[in-house]
Amino acid sequence: MHPFSFPFRPLKDVRSALSLRFLPLLSGEEAVDIIPWISGAGGGGAEGAAWCVAASEVPGDGVPLQGNICWPLPLALASMVDGEGIAVFRGMGITASAVFSGGVPVFCRCGSEEEGVRGSEEGGGMDGDVRLCREFALASGREGLAASVWTGTSPGELLEAARQTAARFPAFLSVNISRPALEAALARERTARVLRNFSAAAAFLGAVFCAVQFSLSLQVRSSLERISAEAAALYREIAGPSERIVDPLSQARGKLAELRGSGGDDSSLSLFLGHLGRAWTGGDGGRKSGFPVLDQMRYTGESAELTGTAQTMEAIQALRTAADSGGFRASLGDIQQIPGGGLRFSLSLRREKP
Incomplete structure (x- = not known):
């Protein structure tokens, strides 16, 4: 596991940055997939952890994790150390251990109890699991994590740890390192990007339309005011400057009505x-x-x-x-x-x- 923090959030960009950082260190005979998990974001960026998993162990459609029969059991132990320390469970034929820093897993390991602790020359057991986690914490510059250690062996302890973790660290419930889940997340991100661009374009066109309508309304208002002023000036020329003008058209119609029939009756x-x-x-x-x-x-x-x-x-x-x-x-x-x-x-x- 490798924690990360980037000033950008898109999952595609996060994967590209992680590949540039870690793939040169993980190159070997077997291909390795880097699968990011974004635990939070702030200021437009993204932070979380990335799983470096052998390509053969990444589950596909309906294919379980190979060699990791109890995945993602290590994440269920986070609440036992309050997201900061070492947690190890060994029992019921399985073993799970994890190192947490700031509520983010920086090391995870799970498998069958018979496998022991791979890479440890001094043997297996609970002490071997704890020793391996401490060695990782010291080697990664997290000496303070080595002082907080929780171990458990009973099903009741594991169940209680899982319940508290689900309540205190709900982000862990979204962890899914299968290929279908990663492809679905990328598809959702592409769809969201398209919808965001469409919404931005629609908002821009709406703003332009509103600006045009506002400009037209100002022109119409200016034209009406000009016509009213010209009508008042014309009426004042006919009726004289002393008469008060309220509605030039109605007043002119009234004067015409007063003048009607004042001439001869030749057209009567x-x-x-x-x-x-x-x-x-x-x-x-x-x-x-x-x-x-x-x-x-x-x-x-x-x-x-x-x-x-x-x-x-x-x-x-x-x-x-x-x-x-x-x-x-x-x-x-x-x-x-x-x-x-x-x-x-x-x-x-x-x-x-x-």
Whole structure:
């Protein structure tokens, strides 16, 4: 085990840095995999420990650890030394030992009890396991760890150690050195990176859109203020500088309403009706014989559209001639034959400009 602390957090970068640091020291006949475990992070960095495991012992899909029948049992002993010291368990046919520093394992070893302590010339047993851990602590410059040693042999002690470790060091519950777990962690990291980049791009586009909308709203507000100022100036030119301006458009409409009808009545409805009466009656008070019958008149203020019926075309022409006089211009429109005899016609009557 090799503790590490880097100023960056991505798992891919952590693995690359660990490979540059340790692989040259671990080169040999058998390939070694360096598997990082990130226990915490601070200030955007990452810290934890890395397992240096022979490639043949790294479990794959459904393949248990070879030669490590009780992995990760050593991690369960962390609570017995409060994450700072040496913990050894030997019993039930298995042996597990670990050295902890700052709550991070810096040395782990586990196997069957019959294997003894590999690399120790003075024999096995509990004392051999403890001696091996102390030698590691002294060799790695951690002399203070050698003074804190816990040993256990009963299943009850192991179970209690595991329960306390799960409560006090929950990060150990995420330890998984299998290849599928490492590949899943890398895949999650890639997905998170893609989502982060997408979110950043979406946030940037949203900020740009908001800026554009804000700029457009300022332009619209400036245009409205300019139009209002120009309308007020125009109204002041018409109404005079002394009148108070509140709503130029409404005030101008009110003044036009006050001025309506102040001129002559040349364009009034009564003028049109008087001219039509004279055209129909001929001035003697009765309707001319054979003249058409008026069915409908639509008055628009500047002209009048007449619709009526007549027995002959001559009567329609006589009406047009009578109406086309006295300052009015009359013109025939559509003339249609109606069932049962007779004609339907339309006549437009317009006041001539002086």
